[in-house]
Amino acid sequence: MTDFQVTILGNGSAVPTTLQNPTAQMLQIGHHRFLIDCGEGTQMQMIKYQVSRKNLSHIFISHLHGDHYFGLIGLISTMHLYGREMPLHIYAPESLEEIIRLQLKYSETRLKYPLLFHVLQDAKVIYDDNRLEVSCFPLNHRIPSWGFVLREKMKERNLRKNFVDRYAPGVEQMHRIKQGGDFALPGGKVLKNEEITVEPPLPRSYAYCSDTAYDEDVVPFIQSVNILYHEATFDDAMTDIAAEKFHSTARQAAQIAAKAGVGNLLLGHFSARFSDVDHLLTEAREVFRNTLLSEQGKTYVIERG
Numbered sequence: 001m002t003d004f005q006v007t008i009l010g011n012g013s014a015v016p017t018t019l020q021n022p023t024a025q026m027l028q029i030g031h032h033r034f035l036i037d038c039g040e041g042t043q044m045q046m047i048k049y050q051v052s053r054k055n056l057s058h059i060f061i062s063h064l065h066g067d068h069y070f071g072l073i074g075l076i077s078t079m080h081l082y083g084r085e086m087p088l089h090i091y092a093p094e095s096l097e098e099i100i101r102l103q104l105k106y107s108e109t110r111l112k113y114p115l116l117f118h119v120l121q122d123a124k125v126i127y128d129d130n131r132l133e134v135s136c137f138p139l140n141h142r143i144p145s146w147g148f149v150l151r152e153k154m155k156e157r158n159l160r161k162n163f164v165d166r167y168a169p170g171v172e173q174m175h176r177i178k179q180g181g182d183f184a185l186p187g188g189k190v191l192k193n194e195e196i197t198v199e200p201p202l203p204r205s206y207a208y209c210s211d212t213a214y215d216e217d218v219v220p221f222i223q224s225v226n227i228l229y230h231e232a233t234f235d236d237a238m239t240d241i242a243a244e245k246f247h248s249t250a251r252q253a254a255q256i257a258a259k260a261g262v263g264n265l266l267l268g269h270f271s272a273r274f275s276d277v278d279h280l281l282t283e284a285r286e287v288f289r290n291t292l293l294s295e296q297g298k299t300y301v302i303e304r305g
């Protein structure tokens, strides 16, 4: 079975503390790696937690507040110094390319690898291979902000071994049966697809919503994902401030998780004012039982079902 996991590199908000780095997280799916956000110090966190950047091909930046991308130029430079040749795709709001190119220009850095920027401007698929699809969708923040959802594709049905041994179907026939087709015997009898195949494993999925105010418009995009990471910057007592600053409370994150019917909710983007965030967990669990506080350096395996 292929890996599908996320390592939290930073789960703090605007200002770093000794306990919290700004936002970043690394997804590992098979041999692919995808980085979501790259706050200041992200590459140091990768070193500290031994998170490899090998096969890191895509970086998704949610928005242009510094706590979500100030670590990017450092990471880009380090990969250059280590002789990276593989192209790097960055999906981000439009102005990021100008910011990064300016930093490279004035340090007279000519990257040894292609750096390819893609502008986030509509909800759409931004990565697609034969196994996985990544889409972006708009969040509700003071400046344009994007959420991301990674979904494995449904695999074909598997042929039962006793059927293959007995009837030796041809390549064309096998292909049709894997897509759901039945099998006709020479005498006219038909073997139903359910009799000759088994269900493929359920596809896995992960969604990321940070930064955002409470907004039910995200629900259709993140429906039924196995793990939802949602920002929980504030607690119940700060609900008004959360709305004012276009952030969410832990309880609101749980309300979104419940409406979307997700498997597990992972809270993050904690305000630096909390030295302890246990009460955020209590508040969220009153609404959505399967809630966890994200922990830096911890890897969460996305399970099926």
Ligand SMILES: [Zn+2]
Pocket: 013, 014, 023, 065, 067, 068, 211, 269
């Ligand atoms: Zn933020």
